[in-house]
Amino acid sequence: MSALLFERSSDDRVIAGVCGGIAARLAVDATLVRLVFAILALAGGAGILVYLALWIYARSRRALPAAALFALASAAILFALGLSGTALLGATLLVAGLVTVLAGGGSLRPGGSLPRLGVALLIAGAVIFLGRHGASGDLLAPGAVAGALILVVGPWLWQLTVERAERIRLQERAEVAARIHDSVLQTLALIQRHAGDPPRVATIARRQERELRRWLYGSGVADAESLVAALADAAADVEELHGVPVELASAGDAALDDRARQLVLAAREAMTNAAKFSGAAEIAVYAEVGSDAVSVFVRDRGTGFDRAAVAPERRGIAESIEGRLERAGGTATIVTTPGSGTEVELELPRTEA
Amino acid sequence: MKPRVVLVDDHELFRAGVRGEIATSVDIVGEASTVADAVPLIRELDPDVVLLDVHLPDGGGEGVIAGVAQERPAVKFLALSVSDAAEDVIGVIRAGARGYVTKTISGAELQNAIERVAQGDAVFSPRLAGFVLDAFRAGEPLGGDAELDNLTPREREVLQLIARGYRYKEIAARLHLSIKTVEAHVSSVLRKLQLSSRHELSRWAQQRRLV
Numbered sequence: 001m002s003a004l005l006f007e008r009s010s011d012d013r014v015i016a017g018v019c020g021g022i023a024a025r026l027a028v029d030a031t032l033v034r035l036v037f038a039i040l041a042l043a044g045g046a047g048i049l050v051y052l053a054l055w056i057y058a059r060s061r062r063a064l065p066a067a068a069l070f071a072l073a074s075a076a077i078l079f080a081l082g083l084s085g086t087a088l089l090g091a092t093l094l095v096a097g098l099v100t101v102l103a104g105g106g107s108l109r110p111g112g113s114l115p116r117l118g119v120a121l122l123i124a125g126a127v128i129f130l131g132r133h134g135a136s137g138d139l140l141a142p143g144a145v146a147g148a149l150i151l152v153v154g155p156w157l158w159q160l161t162v163e164r165a166e167r168i169r170l171q172e173r174a175e176v177a178a179r180i181h182d183s184v185l186q187t188l189a190l191i192q193r194h195a196g197d198p199p200r201v202a203t204i205a206r207r208q209e210r211e212l213r214r215w216l217y218g219s220g221v222a223d224a225e226s227l228v229a230a231l232a233d234a235a236a237d238v239e240e241l242h243g244v245p246v247e248l249a250s251a252g253d254a255a256l257d258d259r260a261r262q263l264v265l266a267a268r269e270a271m272t273n274a275a276k277f278s279g280a281a282e283i284a285v286y287a288e289v290g291s292d293a294v295s296v297f298v299r300d301r302g303t304g305f306d307r308a309a310v311a312p313e314r315r316g317i318a319e320s321i322e323g324r325l326e327r328a329g330g331t332a333t334i335v336t337t338p339g340s341g342t343e344v345e346l347e348l349p350r351t352e353a
Numbered sequence: 354m355k356p357r358v359v360l361v362d363d364h365e366l367f368r369a370g371v372r373g374e375i376a377t378s379v380d381i382v383g384e385a386s387t388v389a390d391a392v393p394l395i396r397e398l399d400p401d402v403v404l405l406d407v408h409l410p411d412g413g414g415e416g417v418i419a420g421v422a423q424e425r426p427a428v429k430f431l432a433l434s435v436s437d438a439a440e441d442v443i444g445v446i447r448a449g450a451r452g453y454v455t456k457t458i459s460g461a462e463l464q465n466a467i468e469r470v471a472q473g474d475a476v477f478s479p480r481l482a483g484f485v486l487d488a489f490r491a492g493e494p495l496g497g498d499a500e501l502d503n504l505t506p507r508e509r510e511v512l513q514l515i516a517r518g519y520r521y522k523e524i525a526a527r528l529h530l531s532i533k534t535v536e537a538h539v540s541s542v543l544r545k546l547q548l549s550s551r552h553e554l555s556r557w558a559q560q561r562r563l564v
Contacts, residue, residue, distance in 0.1 A: 206457075209435075245457075249479035249516045251487035284479060284518020288486065297517040343517070 008058045018054045040073075043080035049073035067099045086128060093125030119152050183211055203243050210236045227260045227294065228253045231287055234268035238283075242275035245282050252289030254350075262328040263296060263348050269320040270298035270344040278302020278342060292350055299343040304336045321346070355380040356471040359398055361391045361417060362406040362433070367456065371404065374460030379467055388412045392420035399425055401471045405450065407434035407441045415448040422449050431470045433458075439484050447547055452476025474536045475543035482515035485546060501549040504542060511538045 009020030012030050019037060023030035040047030053069035056062065074095055075088055100118035126147070187208040194200045214232065228250045235246035254260060267285065274283045280302035288295045310317070317334065321344065325332040330348035358379045362368050363386040372381055383398050385391035388411045395403055395417070403421075405414040418430055430450040434441060435457075442453050451470045454463065455478055466476040477485070489504045504512070507528075514524045521539075525532045 209457075247479055247518065249483035249518075251483040251516065252490070282518075286479060286483065286513075286516040286518065288483075288513070288516070299518045 008055070015051070016055050018051055018058065021058065022054070040077070043077045046073040046076040046080065049076060071095045071099075090125050090128030093121050093128060095125070097121030097123075097125055119149075122152060123149070179215060183208060183215075199243055203240055206245065207236055207240050210239075225256055226253045227256055227264065227289065228287055230256050230261070230264040231267060231285060231296070234264055235271060235285055238268065238271040238275050242272070244275040244280070246271055246275075246285055247282060248285045248287070250287040250289075252287075254289045254294055259328045259330075259348060260294065262324050263294060263330065263346055266321045266324045266332065266346055267296045267298055267344075269317075269324075270346070273317070273344075274298060274300040274302065274342060277305070280341065290350075294348045294350060296346040297343060298346075299341065301341040304338045304340050304342050306338055307334070307336070356401040356467060357382045357398070358467060359383045359385070359391070359395055359400045359403045361385045361395075361403060361409070361414070363387065363408075363410050364406075367406075371463070375464050375467065378464045386410075388416040388420070391417045395421045395428060396424055400428060402467050403428055403430045404467070405430050405432050405445070407432050407445050413441070414445045414450070418445070418448045418450065429470045429473070431466060431476060439488075442481055442484060443488065443546070446481075446543070449547065451543065453481045454478050455480065469536075473540075475539045477512070477515050477539060477542075479516045479518055482512045485542060486512050486516065489545075501545050504545065508538050508542050511535055512542060515539070 008017035009024055009030075010017055012020030012023070014020075014034065019033040020030045023033045026033075037047040037051055040050060049069050050073045053066040053073065056069065057066035071092060074091060079088065097118050097120070100121055187204055190204050191201050194204065210232065214229070228248075231250070232248055235248050238244070239246050256264070267287075271283055271285065274280060278300040280300035282300075284297075284299045286297045286299075288297075307317075321334070322332045325346055325348065328348060330346065333345040333347075334342065335345070336342035356379050358375075358381050360368050360371060360381055361384070362371075365386070368384055368386075375381070379402075382400055383394050385394050386409070388409050391403075391409075403417070405417055407414045409417070414430070414432055421428055430445075432442070432445040432450040432453040433456050434445075434453065435455065446453060451473075452466060452475055454466050454476060458466070458478070469476050486504075486509065489502075489509075510528065511524055514527065519527065521532050521535045524530070525535045528535070
């Protein structure tokens with residue numbers, strides 16, 4: 001409606017300054033506006049009626065007489081175009097409906113209410129107008145009804161969508177804030193308290209980095225659902241418990257079923273051994289999901305060891321790694337020599353054994 | 354002679370850290386924190402190696418490469434990232450970077466990577482090697498250049514060992530090759546990665562979300 005909030009022009013006027021005012025408001029040449037009014041005036045005097053309507057509105061800001069004059073002007077135009085009386089009735093109803101809707105809260109803009117009378121008038125007007133006018137009335141009438149409905153209900157629906165999107169955005173924002181608070185801020189506090197203990201600070205920072213990374217780029221769920229996610233969890237745990245960085249690389253991924261879980265547990269044990277006994281500064285883990293097998297390699301550049309020299313009561317390797325893989329239908333190979341590090345190779349066929 | 358290096362990263366703290374770690378073995382001739390600053394700087398300084406952050410406030414590292422490569426084809430780019438997202442990594446490699454390492458890399462290994470890239474070799478982190486193996490998975494029907502679209506068994510083997518955390522020297526010993534041959538295989542993989550029209554590459558990189 002803001003386009004109607006014009007003032008009559010006092011310096012650019014021929015009759016009452018209405019055309020000048022509109023031209024100033026719409027930022028077009030006043031002559032153009034006058035031309036439009038002149039042409040409309042030829043259509044059964046409609047231009048004159050519209051001019052009067054706008055004049056009244058500009059003087060008194062009273063919408064009703066202006067609207068009535070508008071309706072009359074529309075009728076004049078339609079008559080000039082050679083429409084029947086019935087079509088005119090339909091058109092009048094249409095205009096009346098529109099006016100009612102606008103007067104009832106301006107709901108053509110989002111946020112307004114929906115005056116039922118206005119909607120009813122619009123629909124009735126559309127049906128009559130298009131039903132009686134032209135040979136394709138049968139086709140047009142439903143379209144006109146739909147059009148009228150969209151015109152009135154559309155902005156309201158749009159408003160709903162916008163609100164919904166806004167709500168989702170706010171919710172996401174709240175989640176991010178909660179997440180940052182729970183993890184990053186807590187970690188920063190921890191780091192401040194342990195400022196004198198660099199290895200501990202490094203471990204805390206690294207764990208936080210992993211968590212944040214998983215949240216940003218991963219599935220966002222707390223419990224790992226894939227093999228690689230579960231390995232990342234295991235790597236993070238080992239890192240935190242033993243303070244040795246674990247680098248994880250992978251090609252492909254697989255669902256975390258029971259057998260894959262056994263594989264992850266065995267890999268975790270291998271990482272723990274490397275962290276505890278090898279003395280290596282870093283552990284490399286690589287998982288490859290092929291079409292017929294899943295392989296996990298856990299490698300360190302540490303001291304290595306002699307299998308024969310491991311005390312028999314130390315059951316870690318035999319039970320937790322080899323035994324576990326065997327039960328799951330896979331194989332574990334441990335390659336190590338004193339002084340050149342260790343690589344544990346775990347392989348699990350993908351088809352059920 | 355020390356390689357001349359330009360450092361492009363928007364985090365001042367990170368640049369300071371890298372400077373401290375590698376200043377003894379390389380000659381850091383310039384620093385920039387945006388694509389807009391980096392492009393004219395690199396054109397002017399003509400360094401041997403640009404250490405390039407994948408993420409910059411006014412566009413990616415790809416933008417820097419695109420702005421420089423035409424005029425200064427001899428400048429080598431080594432991408433550094435905390436992101437590890439496959440689409441970023443593959444994107445910057447395909448744009449022309451000769452290697453990719455994570456920002457958590459140790460100072461000594463970073464120096465090593467810079468020297469390697471300065472000599473024209475390729476540098477793959479274990480993670481990038483995993484990406485590439487995944488992206489070039491065998492068995493897919495191909496429409497393009499078969500030579501560029503597939504890895505040879507030997508290249509696959511080398512990449513797998515890189516992914517498992519082996520250094521070039523260790524790979525050479527294990528496969529009974531010379532280090533030069535290992536480097537040649539990695540450079541060949543880099544070339545395929547940059548030139549292959551294999552559509553799975555981009556699709557794969559987009560779909561992939563790394564943990």
